[in-house]
Amino acid sequence: MAAASNYAELCGVWSRLYRFNHLSAIVGWDRNAMMPPNGSAARAAAEAELQTLIHRTRTEPRLARLLQAAEQERLTDLERANLREMRRDWRDANALPESLVEARTLAGAKCEHAWREQRPANDWRGFLENFREVVRLSREEAHLLAAETGLSAYDALMDRYEPGVRAADIDRLFADVKAWLPALIARVQAKQRSEPAIAPIAPFTIAAQRALNHAVMELLGFDFAGGRLDESAHPFSGGVPEDVRLTTRYREDDFAQSLLGTIHETGHARFEQNLPREWLGQPLGNARSYGIHESQSLSFEMQLARSRAFVGLLSPLLGKHLGAQPAFAADNLYVLFTRVKPGLIRVDADEVTYPAHVILRYEIERALIEGAIEADDIPALWDEKMQALLGIDTRGNYRNGCMQDVHWTEGAFGYFPSYSLGAMYAAQWFAAMRRATPNLDQRIAGGDLAPIFAWLRENIWSQASRWDTPELVMRASGEALNPGYFRAHLENRYLSA
Amino acid sequence: MAAASNYAELCGVWSRLYRFNHLSAIVGWDRNAMMPPNGSAARAAAEAELQTLIHRTRTEPRLARLLQAAEQERLTDLERANLREMRRDWRDANALPESLVEARTLAGAKCEHAWREQRPANDWRGFLENFREVVRLSREEAHLLAAETGLSAYDALMDRYEPGVRAADIDRLFADVKAWLPALIARVQAKQRSEPAIAPIAPFTIAAQRALNHAVMELLGFDFAGGRLDESAHPFSGGVPEDVRLTTRYREDDFAQSLLGTIHETGHARFEQNLPREWLGQPLGNARSYGIHESQSLSFEMQLARSRAFVGLLSPLLGKHLGAQPAFAADNLYVLFTRVKPGLIRVDADEVTYPAHVILRYEIERALIEGAIEADDIPALWDEKMQALLGIDTRGNYRNGCMQDVHWTEGAFGYFPSYSLGAMYAAQWFAAMRRATPNLDQRIAGGDLAPIFAWLRENIWSQASRWDTPELVMRASGEALNPGYFRAHLENRYLSA
Numbered sequence: 001m002a003a004a005s006n007y008a009e010l011c012g013v014w015s016r017l018y019r020f021n022h023l024s025a026i027v028g029w030d031r032n033a034m035m036p037p038n039g040s041a042a043r044a045a046a047e048a049e050l051q052t053l054i055h056r057t058r059t060e061p062r063l064a065r066l067l068q069a070a071e072q073e074r075l076t077d078l079e080r081a082n083l084r085e086m087r088r089d090w091r092d093a094n095a096l097p098e099s100l101v102e103a104r105t106l107a108g109a110k111c112e113h114a115w116r117e118q119r120p121a122n123d124w125r126g127f128l129e130n131f132r133e134v135v136r137l138s139r140e141e142a143h144l145l146a147a148e149t150g151l152s153a154y155d156a157l158m159d160r161y162e163p164g165v166r167a168a169d170i171d172r173l174f175a176d177v178k179a180w181l182p183a184l185i186a187r188v189q190a191k192q193r194s195e196p197a198i199a200p201i202a203p204f205t206i207a208a209q210r211a212l213n214h215a216v217m218e219l220l221g222f223d224f225a226g227g228r229l230d231e232s233a234h235p236f237s238g239g240v241p242e243d244v245r246l247t248t249r250y251r252e253d254d255f256a257q258s259l260l261g262t263i264h265e266t267g268h269a270r271f272e273q274n275l276p277r278e279w280l281g282q283p284l285g286n287a288r289s290y291g292i293h294e295s296q297s298l299s300f301e302m303q304l305a306r307s308r309a310f311v312g313l314l315s316p317l318l319g320k321h322l323g324a325q326p327a328f329a330a331d332n333l334y335v336l337f338t339r340v341k342p343g344l345i346r347v348d349a350d351e352v353t354y355p356a357h358v359i360l361r362y363e364i365e366r367a368l369i370e371g372a373i374e375a376d377d378i379p380a381l382w383d384e385k386m387q388a389l390l391g392i393d394t395r396g397n398y399r400n401g402c403m404q405d406v407h408w409t410e411g412a413f414g415y416f417p418s419y420s421l422g423a424m425y426a427a428q429w430f431a432a433m434r435r436a437t438p439n440l441d442q443r444i445a446g447g448d449l450a451p452i453f454a455w456l457r458e459n460i461w462s463q464a465s466r467w468d469t470p471e472l473v474m475r476a477s478g479e480a481l482n483p484g485y486f487r488a489h490l491e492n493r494y495l496s497a
Numbered sequence: 498m499a500a501a502s503n504y505a506e507l508c509g510v511w512s513r514l515y516r517f518n519h520l521s522a523i524v525g526w527d528r529n530a531m532m533p534p535n536g537s538a539a540r541a542a543a544e545a546e547l548q549t550l551i552h553r554t555r556t557e558p559r560l561a562r563l564l565q566a567a568e569q570e571r572l573t574d575l576e577r578a579n580l581r582e583m584r585r586d587w588r589d590a591n592a593l594p595e596s597l598v599e600a601r602t603l604a605g606a607k608c609e610h611a612w613r614e615q616r617p618a619n620d621w622r623g624f625l626e627n628f629r630e631v632v633r634l635s636r637e638e639a640h641l642l643a644a645e646t647g648l649s650a651y652d653a654l655m656d657r658y659e660p661g662v663r664a665a666d667i668d669r670l671f672a673d674v675k676a677w678l679p680a681l682i683a684r685v686q687a688k689q690r691s692e693p694a695i696a697p698i699a700p701f702t703i704a705a706q707r708a709l710n711h712a713v714m715e716l717l718g719f720d721f722a723g724g725r726l727d728e729s730a731h732p733f734s735g736g737v738p739e740d741v742r743l744t745t746r747y748r749e750d751d752f753a754q755s756l757l758g759t760i761h762e763t764g765h766a767r768f769e770q771n772l773p774r775e776w777l778g779q780p781l782g783n784a785r786s787y788g789i790h791e792s793q794s795l796s797f798e799m800q801l802a803r804s805r806a807f808v809g810l811l812s813p814l815l816g817k818h819l820g821a822q823p824a825f826a827a828d829n830l831y832v833l834f835t836r837v838k839p840g841l842i843r844v845d846a847d848e849v850t851y852p853a854h855v856i857l858r859y860e861i862e863r864a865l866i867e868g869a870i871e872a873d874d875i876p877a878l879w880d881e882k883m884q885a886l887l888g889i890d891t892r893g894n895y896r897n898g899c900m901q902d903v904h905w906t907e908g909a910f911g912y913f914p915s916y917s918l919g920a921m922y923a924a925q926w927f928a929a930m931r932r933a934t935p936n937l938d939q940r941i942a943g944g945d946l947a948p949i950f951a952w953l954r955e956n957i958w959s960q961a962s963r964w965d966t967p968e969l970v971m972r973a974s975g976e977a978l979n980p981g982y983f984r985a986h987l988e989n990r991y992l993s994a
Contacts, residue, residue: 019542019545019546020543020546022539022543023520023543026523026524026527026540027523027524030523030527035740036721036722036723036725037722038723038740039723039737039740042737042739042740042777043519043739045516045519046516046517046519046523048516049516049517050520053550225534227533228531228533240536240539241539242535242536242538242539242540243532243533243536
């Protein structure tokens with residue numbers, strides 16, 4: 001159809017980008033999981049050449065005209081959704097002058113590089129010297145993106161990670177959570193004080209843990225004909241939808257870190273492996289947003305894997321692969337996997353205290369981007385909020401306080417809310433599943449995970465980027481994101497007998 | 498220097514190509530060593546996109562003008578050598594019309610695909626139907642390359658693999674070998690009939706073989722900070738000079754295949770790992786020719802690894818990793834590793850009978866490209882030559898006769914001589930080393946391989962593509978390629994007490 005020839009030409013461009021991104025994903029996985037140390041300089045040069053090529057493709061001058069012309073063409077609904085995603089991708093690449101992107105990337109890289117030494121040295125003053133520049137450039141980015149999109153500065157940053165979700169939404173959600181979370185944490189801790197657990201006896205050989213992880217991935221439906229599990233210093237889910245590359249890391253003194261990490265990444269992987277094949281190669285076929293992706297990993301790791309029913313499935317697998325021991329009894333495992341303890345570090349937090357870590361970061365980064373505070377004000381605010389939300393004193397502890405994450409260091413503002421959105425979406429998905437399948441926990445306990453996979457496939461995986469995030473949530477669960485499901489989930493798991 | 502600005506511009510182009518080829522090498526290694534089966538369609542599309550990009554870069558119209566202009570510029574000797582290699586690479590990409598390259602690639606792929614079934618079915622008639630087209634298009638290629646280079650048709654094909662070596666050279670070398678090889682084989686077989694060997698007792702676990710291979714690679718100087726050993730169905734040496742990726746394959750009933758294969762690939766790897774760092778990124782820094790590369794793998798696998806002295810080093814390593822057994826005694830291992838037996842299959846041949854397999858292929862493929870014979874004539878010629886050279890009857894056995902190799906199937910004519918050139922070069926290198934280090938075998942027996950590595954580094958590795966092959970041979974060993982060294986090596990190893 002000649003009427004849609006501009007659209008067709010755009011599809012050709014994004015097809016090429018899909019293939020270039022495939023190369024980038026595979027060599028990136030290789031760099032993290034396989035590459036020997038002396039390969040890094042040549043690899044950096046090759047990857048930079050590829051990124052230049054991808055950037056040039058996304059910023060070809062003719063694309064502006066093609067996008068505008070295609071938007072006037074007669075398109076199907078799916079084509080129109082695809083075109084909307086093309087424009088999002090195009091805007092990401094074209095909204096900012098190249099000089100600003102380069103300056104921000106350089107400032108972020110410089111800050112991150114120094115941070116590797118400054119964080120262990122607790123050197124907040126030194127860090128500030130680089131970080132002020134990162135903040136300055138990130139604000140400039142935010143204001144340019146805001147001008148381009150008509151959003152507020154912080155919304156414009158967050159829209160890159162969570163399309164359609166605004167700070168006003170986050171304010172509403174987090175105000176709700178803040179109203180009940182501190183009291184909930186206190187009640188859970190009081191209850192758990194009378195629930196002792198038997199500690200697992202290490203060591204666990206890496207070969208045995210690997211076999212255990214493979215068995216659990218099979219149980220969770222990972223398709224090994226279209227993916228692999230390997231190892232890397234920082235676990236991730238990489239590769240491409242047709243060939244998903246997961247990594248984990250092993251410690252002989254702790255099987256749980258690798259097991260639960262693998263389950264988390266398997267959630268990401270099943271989303272990728274079940275994106276609609278016929279849309280792959282076009283932006284429409286990409287997984288929707290960081291928060292929705294995280295809702296899949298947390299559906300697997302938190303909603304499913306730490307449920308009593310699923311722990312009952314894990315118990316014999318642990319015995320089989322790691323050797324039987326009293327700690328692996330289902331009841332004891334459940335106590336171990338649901339232990340709640342406020343702490344300094346976000347990435348080590350349990351699912352009950354985790355939102356507190358995200359809320360304080362959101363409040364600080366939003367004020368920072370909006371200019372209401374300066375970088376120098378962060379430690380005092382950090383301490384005040386940690387005290388209020390988790391009752392923890394962080395004065396003078398920059399290292400395990402406001403210097404603990406790499407996100408701000410690199411200038412990734414607007415990302416943190418995705419973690420808690422993911423947890424809330426996941427709770428909402430499982431509430432919807434339980435309405436559809438009232439005996440869901442009995443099914444899980446019997447080893448039948450099909451209702452979960454079917455629901456996720458129909459409502460999330462198969463939808464890819466067809467809708468923006470709020471519409472996807474509405475269509476999947478029948479209502480807008482409602483933090484009540486997350487609260488009910490926590491109260492049910494952590495406060496009921 | 499403005500005088501060399503065309504040259505500088507060309508260096509920029511070949512730098513980009515180097516980086517694109519890096520991506521191609523890593524994803525190619527991944528495809529063979531890591532990729533799960535369902536990843537192949539998306540990978541093929543991504544690799545094809547990259548090959549298109551590389552082809553476009555090598556055929557940019559401005560390159561013809563730049564090359565001509567650069568050839569008039571004031572350049573150093575090294576720059577001139579680099580420019581010569583750029584022109585070779587440019588000619589490879591530009592000499593043939595794209596339609597012909599595509600037709601030949603398609604015909605080769607079709608023939609190879611059908612051959613996978615036709616070979617086990619011994620279906621020569623079916624094979625011929627596709628193969629005639631491969632021959633027709635390869636002849637057309639050869640004639641166009643000949644017109645472009647001023648060489649004869651066969652020389653033009655061979656020059657892609659062995660620059661500067663001509664059929665007249667091969668005729669001289671192979672006539673010499675044919676004059677003494679059949680009698681030598683007969684004498685070796687007669688001698689070996691009275692030299693029984695103890696067979697190794699399997700199985701050998703793959704983990705133990707892997708540890709053994711790593712230990713032997715360490716002994717051979719492989720740099721694991723700049724490379725890896727993995728597994729693939731068809732072993733190869735891949736990756737890039739800064740990050741060499743070797744593969745092997747394991748059978749629990751035979752450690753020797755994997756061990757000697759690994760040693761072979763380690764020879765290729767050390768060449769790549771020791772190319773001059775300051776030339777990497779430019780054609781000057783590439784390893785010289787297929788034959789010279791094979792001379793490194795055969796220096797390691799044949800000249801060194803099957804020597805009495807080195808077998809003395811291997812013996813305790815086998816005991817350590819695979820468990821001691823009588824077959825691993827040095828004297829017995831040496832008998833096992835130097836067994837000579839004429840057979841049907843080239844890739845299974847020992848170093849004494851191997852040249853016969855190459856000579857017959859060379860004679861047939863040259864006549865075929867020159868039009869002196871047709872594809873239909875191959876089986877009769879094959880049988881006649883196998884009979885004359887090795888005393889083996891191949892009548893009606895196409896499968897393990899003229900259908901055994903993938904080279905012709907895919908249209909890779911002119912490649913086979915490189916295998917025997919490699920064996921002859923390797924013998925000539927070791928003769929030169931022994932002149933330089935008269936007690937070489939004592940040094941090897943004592944575990945000191947430094948004189949070998951130093952000689953190869955100085956004479957071969959560090960020279961990269963600075964000279965064409967005949968000049969490299971002259972500079973390295975003081976004379977042109979002389980098959981007398983290969984003969985003396987075989988007589989010394991296989992006929993002396």
